[in-house]
Amino acid sequence: MTYVFEPAPIASVPVAGGDARFPVRRIYCVGRNYEAHAREMGHDPNREPPFFFSKPADAVLYVPPGSTGQFAYPGHSSNVHFEMELVAAIGKGGKDIPAANALDHVYGYALGLDMTRRDLQAEAKKLGRPWDTAKGFDHSAPIGPIHPVSKIGQLSQGAIWLNVNGAEKQRSDISQMIWPVADTIAFLSALFELQAGDLIFTGTPEGVGAVVKGDVMTGGVEGIGEFEVRVV
Incomplete structure (x- = not known):
């Protein structure tokens, strides 16, 4: 096959504990998936059907363990916010996946912003209007390594947090998701046929806020550690 120019490299995220990489196909994001965050954004926290938006695959900004990622403050904005999230990495595709079987499709989990x-x-x-310019800009998805379920098990509870310059801004528990990972996969797979390589950002707790150049964000999820990202 001849291309008119060389195709861009496949976006990918390293898998923790080895040399393998997880090729990223699509990035799906769940909106308002924690009750307290729904309230802080001015919405009814009652359990309503989830809604989704997307980021391009190459929005991933890999943050290696023990290092500080560099997030470039984007143009055309003066109010850029952090949203700490658990990311589910899909290892087996499917359509109309029953919630009871949905976790079988999860390859692993990662930290994400x-x-x-x-x-x-x-x-x-x-x-x-669509949210693309607000959510899908370059490097808008900082992410840590993917931890395989085969090594860490499924994550259904545990603290999730984010500090800015050492001050705590977000803290909750992933058990507080309105739509847990299995339910999210079931609902999303009725809208799109999921494929291996898809990433699902599962929503953020309350406490989101703005950052400026020089700020250092430190976020984590119990069971998969912590990462650090500096705004530059």
Whole structure:
């Protein structure tokens, strides 16, 4: 096959504990999946059907363990927010997956940040426009290594937190998700046929807020550790 130019490299994330890499196909994100976060964003926290938005695969910004990732403050915004999340990595695809079987499709879990141009998101909401410029910009998905379920097991409870410059901003427990990982996969797979390589950012707890250049974000999930990202 001849291409008119060389295709871009496949976006990928290293797997913890080895040399293997997880090729990223799509990034799906769940909106308002913690009750307290729904309230802080001005929405009814009652369990309503989940909604989703996407980021391009090459939005991933890998943060190696023990290092400080470098997140470049994006242009055309003066209000960029952090959203700490648990990421589920899909290792086996499927459509209309029953919730009872959904966790069989999870290859592993990772730490993730859904970085958001909040001012552009607010404007898009007001005008009824898509969120792409607010959510899908370059390097808007910092992520740590993927920890295989075969080594750490399934994650259904455990603390999730984020500090900025040492001050705690977000803290909750992943058991507080309105739609747990299995239910999210079941619902999402009715909308899209999931494939190996898909990443699902599973939503953020309350406490989201703005960062500026020079800020250092330190986030973690119990069972898969912590990572650090500096805004530059």
